[in-house]
Amino acid sequence: MCTVCGCETDHHYDHDHHREEPRAGQRLTVEEDILGRNNRIAARNRALFAGKGVFVLNLVSSPGSGKTTLLERTLADLAGRHRCAVVEGDQQTDNDAVRIAATGVPVKQVNTGAGCHLDAHMICHAVEGFDLDGLDLLFIENVGNLVCPAAFDLGEAHKVVVLSVTEGEDKPLKYPQMFHNSDVMLLNKTDLLPHLDFDVARCREMARRVNPGITIFELSARTGEGMGAWYGWLAARVGKR
Amino acid sequence: MHELSLTQNIVEICERAAAGRNVLSVTLEIGELSGVMPDAVEFCFEACAHGTVLESASLRIEQVGGLGRCNGCGAETAVKSWFDPCRECGGYGLEIVRGEELRVKELEVA
Ligand SMILES: Nc1nc2c(ncn2[C@@H]2O[C@H](COP(=O)(O)OP(=O)(O)OP(=O)(O)O)[C@@H](O)[C@H]2O)c(=O)[nH]1
Ligand SMILES: [Mg+2]
Ligand SMILES: [Zn+2]
Numbered sequence: 543m544c545t546v547c548g549c550e551t552d553h554h555y556d557h558d559h560h561r562e563e564p565r566a567g568q569r570l571t572v573e574e575d576i577l578g579r580n581n582r583i584a585a586r587n588r589a590l591f592a593g594k595g596v597f598v599l600n601l602v603s604s605p606g607s608g609k610t611t612l613l614e615r616t617l618a619d620l621a622g623r624h625r626c627a628v629v630e631g632d633q634q635t636d637n638d639a640v641r642i643a644a645t646g647v648p649v650k651q652v653n654t655g656a657g658c659h660l661d662a663h664m665i666c667h668a669v670e671g672f673d674l675d676g677l678d679l680l681f682i683e684n685v686g687n688l689v690c691p692a693a694f695d696l697g698e699a700h701k702v703v704v705l706s707v708t709e710g711e712d713k714p715l716k717y718p719q720m721f722h723n724s725d726v727m728l729l730n731k732t733d734l735l736p737h738l739d740f741d742v743a744r745c746r747e748m749a750r751r752v753n754p755g756i757t758i759f760e761l762s763a764r765t766g767e768g769m770g771a772w773y774g775w776l777a778a779r780v781g782k783r
Numbered sequence: 784m785h786e787l788s789l790t791q792n793i794v795e796i797c798e799r800a801a802a803g804r805n806v807l808s809v810t811l812e813i814g815e816l817s818g819v820m821p822d823a824v825e826f827c828f829e830a831c832a833h834g835t836v837l838e839s840a841s842l843r844i845e846q847v848g849g850l851g852r853c854n855g856c857g858a859e860t861a862v863k864s865w866f867d868p869c870r871e872c873g874g875y876g877l878e879i880v881r882g883e884e885l886r887v888k889e890l891e892v893a
Contacts, residue, residue, distance in 0.1 A: 567807075569891050574796050576789050576811075576885040658785055690785035693818055693885075718865035719818045751866040754876035 580694055584662035587669075587697025594674040597780045598682065600660075600698035602720060604713075605686030607706040608730040610638045612763040613681055617645040619766075619773065624678040624780050629668045631660040631685045638683060648672055659690040662697055678780045688717040699779070700725040707731050707738055711745035714752045721752045726759070728772065733762040786819060789885065790827035796887045797837055804892040806840040814847040816865065816882035821846065847884045851877025 575581065591598050601609045610630075617626055627648040630638045639651035650668045652660060665682065672680070682698060684691040692701075703724035705713055708731060714721040721727065727749050729742070742760065749756050757775065761768030797809055813821055821844045828842050849862040851869075858871035862882065868875055 567891070567893065569889055570800055571889050572796065572800050572887045573889075574800075574887050576792050576796065576887060578796075579792060657788065659788075661788070689818065693785060715866060719816070722865040748866075751875045753865075 577693065577695075580662045583666055584695035584697040587662055587666055588699075590669075590674070591680070591697060591699075594677070595781065596674055596677045596680050597776075598680045598696075598698045600682045600684055600691075600696050600701045601704060602684045602688070602691045602701055602724065603686060603704035603706075604688045604709060607686070607704045607709065608763045609683045609686070609704050610641055612704060612728065612730060612761075613683060614641060614645055615763050615766060615769060616681075616772070617642070617647045619769065620679075620776070621646070624776070625676055626679045626681065627669075627672050627677050629660075629665060629680070629682045631664070631683060633657070633685060654685055658685060658687050659694050660684050660696060661694050665696045679776065688713070688720050692717075692720040692723050702726040702728060704728045704730050705745070707734055707740040707742075711741050712748060714745070714749040718752045721749055721756065724753070724756065726757045726775070729758060729760045730763055732760050732768060733765045786823035787827045787831075789819060790824055790831045793824070793828070793887055794831045794835055794837055797840075797890055798835055800887075800890055801836050801892050804836065806837045807891040807893055808841045808843060809837065809890055810843045810845065810888040812845050812847055812884045812886040812888050814849065814882040814884035815863065816849045816879060817885045819885060845888065847882055849882030850880050852880050853877055 603609055613628060620626060628642045630642060630649060630651045631654060632638055633654050636651040639649045642649040650671060652664050652668050654660065660682065682696060701724040703720055705727060707729065729745065746758055749758060759768060759772045761772060793811065797806055813819055824844065825842055832838055832840060851860050851862045851867065853869035853872060853874055854876060855874040856869065856872045858869055860867065860870040860877060862877060866875060869877060
């Protein structure tokens with residue numbers, strides 16, 4: 543049981559709907575969402591972040607698209623502008639947390655072990671050590687996986703999907719749920735475009751087919767090219783409740 | 784393989800609802816756009832149910848087909864994916880009105 547956040551890890555919370563006492567051979571109508579528990583905790587996280595005025599982004603992508611590199615540059619460039627913190631999700635190691643810590647920003651590593659995604663309960667505990675009152679922006683780097691994290695709301699304001707140009711332009715159609723559920727797509731490693739036959743226009747078109755409203759930035763976390771527009775998008779939202 | 788953690792949730796929901804009775808069968812609704820593979824849930828169910836009141840329960844999975852509504856013209860289209868176009872106007876970005884379900888529908892208890 544989880545006493546700190548009051549989340550329902552025990553088996554006796556109330557349901558909104560009525561439930562009869564079971565009798566022998568009886569059919570019980572349950573109609574309960576399998577993700578209900580995660581969604582309830584996510585809603586509580588969201589309310590907490592809104593109350594504290596923290597803008598929270600959930601960074602999702604396949605392994606190696608450049609999430610940590612992107613964060614390292616973003617944190618360095620935003621130092622003094624926004625007060626940031628990071629939650630790092632990986633199955634194993636604290637390598638990414640060590641990289642983030644080098645930027646001087648508070649970071650909490652969550653290891654999911656066999657788990658392929660972060661869930662709302664992990665986030666609820668991961669942020670316990672942060673002074674949320676003193677934060678403007680919280681980045682959550684999810685486990686590198688274009689499938690599973692799509693289904694798990696963490697209480698973020700937006701999912702931001704990072705796609706690198708080395709992965710092929712058809713990823714939005716191959717992993718549509720992730721691109722559908724993300725509000726922003728960061729097309730990373732554009733410095734490599736001259737060496738590839740990646741078709742940026744086609745990639746944008748496919749992302750828009752899955753999600754017409756998606757906001758797309760082309761950038762290189764390596765060279766810094768295109769990062770300004772991303773910072774502008776952040777600045778327009780940070781601090782707004 | 785988030786089917787494993789989902790199946791753990793399924794077992795928890797059923798245990799609560801069964802309130803100590805043995806469960807004979809479990810019926811799930813899984814939408815075709817939920818991103819969850821029924822086969823994988825079946826595979827995980829046996830392991831997750833072991834040692835619980837669901838140990839000998841049979842698992843029934845009802846798949847729910849996808850349905851999207853066009854923001855442009857209002858037509859409804861049966862969809863297999865997130866990027867199927869509207870059958871009337873060809874527009875993309877249908878609002879999914881059915882097919883994302885992940886629900887424990889009912890139980891049969893002994
Ligand atoms: N050329 C180029 N390489 C990049 C860029 N961004 C990241 N990389 C490289 O891509 C590799 C993976 O980068 P990471 O930042 O560790 O990727 P990640 O998404 O955090 O990886 P996981 O956390 O393991 O999923 C590293 O070798 C980076 O140096 C970029 O914009 N251009
Ligand atoms: Mg990383
Ligand atoms: Zn239409």
